[in-house]
Amino acid sequence: MSVYTTVTPEELKAWLTQYSLGTLIEFQGIAAGIENTNYFVTTSHGRYVLTLFERMAEASLPFYIHLMAHLASHGIPCPQPIASLDNRYLNPLKGKPACIVTRLDGAPDMQPGPDHCAQVGEMLADLHLAGKSYGISLANPRGPHWWRKTARAVMPKLDSAAQALLTEELRFQALYRFEDLPRGVIHADLFRDNVLFEGARLSGVIDFYFACNDAWLYDLAITVNDWCLTEDCTVDAARVQAMLGSYSARRPLTAIEKGAWPVMLRAAALRFWLSRLYDLHFPRPGEVTHAKDPRHFQRVLENHIRQEAELRRHWVV
Numbered sequence: 365m366s367v368y369t370t371v372t373p374e375e376l377k378a379w380l381t382q383y384s385l386g387t388l389i390e391f392q393g394i395a396a397g398i399e400n401t402n403y404f405v406t407t408s409h410g411r412y413v414l415t416l417f418e419r420m421a422e423a424s425l426p427f428y429i430h431l432m433a434h435l436a437s438h439g440i441p442c443p444q445p446i447a448s449l450d451n452r453y454l455n456p457l458k459g460k461p462a463c464i465v466t467r468l469d470g471a472p473d474m475q476p477g478p479d480h481c482a483q484v485g486e487m488l489a490d491l492h493l494a495g496k497s498y499g500i501s502l503a504n505p506r507g508p509h510w511w512r513k514t515a516r517a518v519m520p521k522l523d524s525a526a527q528a529l530l531t532e533e534l535r536f537q538a539l540y541r542f543e544d545l546p547r548g549v550i551h552a553d554l555f556r557d558n559v560l561f562e563g564a565r566l567s568g569v570i571d572f573y574f575a576c577n578d579a580w581l582y583d584l585a586i587t588v589n590d591w592c593l594t595e596d597c598t599v600d601a602a603r604v605q606a607m608l609g610s611y612s613a614r615r616p617l618t619a620i621e622k623g624a625w626p627v628m629l630r631a632a633a634l635r636f637w638l639s640r641l642y643d644l645h646f647p648r649p650g651e652v653t654h655a656k657d658p659r660h661f662q663r664v665l666e667n668h669i670r671q672e673a674e675l676r677r678h679w680v681v
């Protein structure tokens with residue numbers, strides 16, 4: 365249960381007087397999520413999500429919140445932050461920075477088919493294109509520097525096979541320069557639990573708190589690594605071709621991007637293998653969610669290394 369900070373009805377009513385959102389009808393803590401405290405809030409004007417930021421760097425919050433406002437204004441189905449009467453998106457609640465955004469309809473679909481993947485690919489390309497006119501930037505805090513630092517921390521916790529794999533993958537990735545790839549704003553965590561569907565129709569994309577500036581192809585690789593995998597952690601041809609086909613119909617990929625695809629899938633697997641290893645071996649005080657299994661992304665990485673030729677064939681669409 366991720367309600368780290370309890371808010372009483374009186375505290376919320378008082379906080380809401382700063383907004384023109386009508387009167388409070390009900391609110392309820394949200395169990396999912398690990399970073400922040402979230403509440404579903406219903407007022408006489410509609411349905412919203414209240415977030416109290418527990419430990420994210422305060423300086424980066426405007427990047428995320430203005431990004432959602434920017435993308436929503438471009439038709440991306442993401443939460444729209446609500447401004448207070450004095451025109452601010454962030455207003456402290458219980459001593460924490462807090463914001464309120466529109467609540468999107470729908471629910472994640474954890475068993476996606478090619479049609480779901482096609483919709484996600486199209487939405488991701490639209491998100492990348494809409495982000496081109498966003499005026500703020502944020503370097504990826506989970507980039508290669510962070511990989512190396514995190515690898516040093518987790519290395520002693522690994523068996524010798526995993527140590528060898530991690531060492532070799534860092535060496536391999538260091539041979540490539542991501543700066544050569546087209547880049548811009550990326551979501552950076554577009555896993556299935558961050559996309560909502562109403563029936564078969566994509567209705568929302570949430571959780572922009574890893575968004576940053578990086579290679580667009582890296583974002584696509586992160587997304588494929590979650591949406592398009594079979595039970596044995598290999599890439600499913602029908603789903604990946606649906607996703608890449610719809611993505612590239614919106615934003616055609618360059619020859620350099622196509623050449624970099626297997627490297628990027630490996631980089632995306634490495635990033636989440638490392639974060640899961642770190643969360644498992646160094647849980648944060650007060651953390652209430654179970655760490656996700658790092659071995660999943662170790663297997664994904666091993667398979668990507670073995671199947672480079674197959675990964676290159678994704679582009680035959």
Ligand SMILES: Nc1ncnc2c1ncn2[C@@H]1O[C@H](COP(=O)(O)OP(=O)(O)O)[C@@H](O)[C@H]1O
Pocket residue numbers: 366394396397398399400401402413443465466467468469557570571572573
């Ligand atoms: N704008 C929204 N509309 C609908 N549901 C939302 C919205 N924002 C968050 N949620 C719900 O809250 C949960 C946790 O939010 P999330 O942003 O993933 O938290 P965290 O960043 O702490 O992981 C999501 O899984 C989703 O169920």
Ligand SMILES: N[C@@H](CCOP(=O)(O)O)C(=O)O
Pocket residue numbers: 397398399553555558571636639640656
């Ligand atoms: N998608 C990541 C975990 C990120 O955490 P979130 O709850 O903020 O989405 C993973 O699966 O490792």
